Amino acid sequence: xxxxxxxxxxxxxxxxxxxxxxxxxxxxxxxxxxxxxxxxxxxxxxxxxxxxxxxxxxxxxxxxxxxxxxxxxxxxxxxxxxxxxxxxxxxxxxxxxxxxxxxxxxxxxxxxxxxxxxxxxxxxxxxxxxxxxxxxxxxxxxxxxxxxxxxxxxxxxxxxxxxxxxxxxxxxxxxxxxxxxxxxxxxxxxxxxxxxxxxxxxxxxxxxxxxxxxxxxxxxxxxxxxxxxxxxxxxxxxxxxxxxxxxxxxxxxxxxxxxxxxxxxxxxxxxxxxxxxxxxxxxxxxxxxxxxxxxxxxxxxxxxxxxxxxx
Amino acid sequence: xxxxxxxxxxxxxxxxxxxxxxxxxxxxxxxxxxxxxxxxxxxxxxxxxxxxxxxxxxxxxxxxxxxxxxxxxxxxxxxxxxxxxxxxxxxxxxxxxxxxxxxxxxxxxxxxxxxxxxxxxxxxxxxxxxxxxxxxxxxxxxxxxxxxxxxxxxxxxxxxxxxxxxxxxxxxxxxxxxxxxxxxxxxxxxxxxxxxxxxxxxxxxxxxxxxxxxxxxxxxxxxxxxxxxxxxxxxxxxxxxxxxxxxxxxxxxxxxxxxxxxxxxxxxxxxxxxxxxxxxxxxxxxxxxxxxxxxxxxxxxxxx
Numbered sequence: 221x222x223x224x225x226x227x228x229x230x231x232x233x234x235x236x237x238x239x240x241x242x243x244x245x246x247x248x249x250x251x252x253x254x255x256x257x258x259x260x261x262x263x264x265x266x267x268x269x270x271x272x273x274x275x276x277x278x279x280x281x282x283x284x285x286x287x288x289x290x291x292x293x294x295x296x297x298x299x300x301x302x303x304x305x306x307x308x309x310x311x312x313x314x315x316x317x318x319x320x321x322x323x324x325x326x327x328x329x330x331x332x333x334x335x336x337x338x339x340x341x342x343x344x345x346x347x348x349x350x351x352x353x354x355x356x357x358x359x360x361x362x363x364x365x366x367x368x369x370x371x372x373x374x375x376x377x378x379x380x381x382x383x384x385x386x387x388x389x390x391x392x393x394x395x396x397x398x399x400x401x402x403x404x405x406x407x408x409x410x411x412x413x414x415x416x417x418x419x420x421x422x423x424x425x426x427x428x429x430x431x432x433x434x435x436x437x438x439x440x441x442x443x444x445x446x447x448x449x450x451x452x453x454x455x456x457x458x459x460x461x462x463x464x465x466x467x468x469x470x471x472x473x474x475x476x477x478x479x480x481x482x483x484x485x486x487x488x489x490x491x492x493x494x495x496x497x498x499x500x501x502x503x504x505x506x507x508x509x510x511x512x513x514x515x516x517x518x519x520x521x522x523x524x525x526x527x528x529x530x531x
Numbered sequence: 532x533x534x535x536x537x538x539x540x541x542x543x544x545x546x547x548x549x550x551x552x553x554x555x556x557x558x559x560x561x562x563x564x565x566x567x568x569x570x571x572x573x574x575x576x577x578x579x580x581x582x583x584x585x586x587x588x589x590x591x592x593x594x595x596x597x598x599x600x601x602x603x604x605x606x607x608x609x610x611x612x613x614x615x616x617x618x619x620x621x622x623x624x625x626x627x628x629x630x631x632x633x634x635x636x637x638x639x640x641x642x643x644x645x646x647x648x649x650x651x652x653x654x655x656x657x658x659x660x661x662x663x664x665x666x667x668x669x670x671x672x673x674x675x676x677x678x679x680x681x682x683x684x685x686x687x688x689x690x691x692x693x694x695x696x697x698x699x700x701x702x703x704x705x706x707x708x709x710x711x712x713x714x715x716x717x718x719x720x721x722x723x724x725x726x727x728x729x730x731x732x733x734x735x736x737x738x739x740x741x742x743x744x745x746x747x748x749x750x751x752x753x754x755x756x757x758x759x760x761x762x763x764x765x766x767x768x769x770x771x772x773x774x775x776x777x778x779x780x781x782x783x784x785x786x787x788x789x790x791x792x793x794x795x796x797x798x799x800x801x802x803x804x805x806x807x808x809x810x811x812x813x814x815x816x817x818x819x820x821x822x823x824x825x826x827x828x829x830x831x832x833x834x835x
Binding site: 238239241242243244247249250252254256257259260261262264265267268271279324327328330332338339340342343344347348349351352356357358359360364366404408461464465467468486489490493494502506507509510513517 | 682732
């Protein structure tokens, strides 16, 4: 950030000097963000924390009731089911979408015909709304759907039987189906991050390595991965934050079912707050979700991150 | 679709031929594998969307048939006509066009507000000095980590208290600024030489004039990126609209489609046709302006 203090030759300025004007203008220009975030972000965070200790249902005057909501959350088996589902989903999806994005970026980062075609067409899922993706995949995942048709054509010889992916409770396929869906729709976006970063790796590093006899896989793990570490960290953090908030697909495709196999923390918060009008209880869960995300961020920062200087 | 081989950004670094003299057979094997992987991924990524597009022209019987057909046996536009009129409000007017209009109004207003407010803030962060700037900037970045659902309940309570729930303002006011977009523009504004501001100052231009007349015109590509990404973001938004807009006449298309699915759960052909109204405009925008999207991914973080 601009380190050199500019005591520029000040032309005829009446009253204030340039530094003061600059500072005041700076605050003025940033003020829309400051005002809105004081209300809708920082104020809201404090408000959630406060409400989580009250008995707010929908519009009643909140009364403080101590830790009651948190005790209720801790004793609610559905909450722990949701935490389990959410964490499993987050770990699996974050891992595979990062790995797939990285591999695809490497595959695409070569002299290829029709490279632009692949880049553009792969990005189409990313410009599509989660609602439409959900609506399309309800149809794809149904028992007489295209996925089952493709799988039984390809793997019929293994005895594969069509399964109602989103509704068969005994097969436990609903959560894996949502994982597959999310991996295949977000990996292309993250691939763009990696693709941009790959172009910043100097070619001579690879040349030097190949003179030393490094080939294919060892080039990938010894050079590409370490060089991309900051981006991998960014993608993992963004992926974790995103996956821990799974809601749209659940709300539209499964409504948490079958038998709560796809109930996520976010879905539970939404249902408590805006279906059952149990808002204070939802606030307690919301605050716990925030703590969970923050804790995971610290862990990831510890293992993957390196403080980038001068952010 | 741009299938011509272009020297994209990816091609700028001229990957030098490691083996200039002839090509070993292994090169061709490797290339074949590469293309096989690329084509397979294209089928996986795009297949569902193409099937959905084709499905939107089929009868409901054909959409549900086993084995599935690829091309419709008969191309029909009925689904599009049906979805346009399928859900009438009490006065007999159809909701569907209204949803498209709502989505457009919300997206356009928020884009316009953000173009102004985010660029002002980005300009201040990148080119002005004021005490506490570093802290404010860090605070702004940290807000990107807070889950939307956590803020949803207070947002609802606050907007309800001032009577804005179920109005466009419920989405527009909180959406006027975006930490991510301010960050992207700050990155961009930092790349413009600082001498320009000095020169403008010496010529007697005020700070706002410098921002408006000198810096903004140079930032057109970044502003275009912001406009496209924000438009797409609001057009596709779901949770906020689901909570804050409560009557069907106020729904944007995303919430409307969810509502439609609730009413016509088994009429996949209708639902698929409705979905295309949401998707096709975004895909077209993306295909026309794809370079700005790539820039967005690049500025927001990677080059940070």
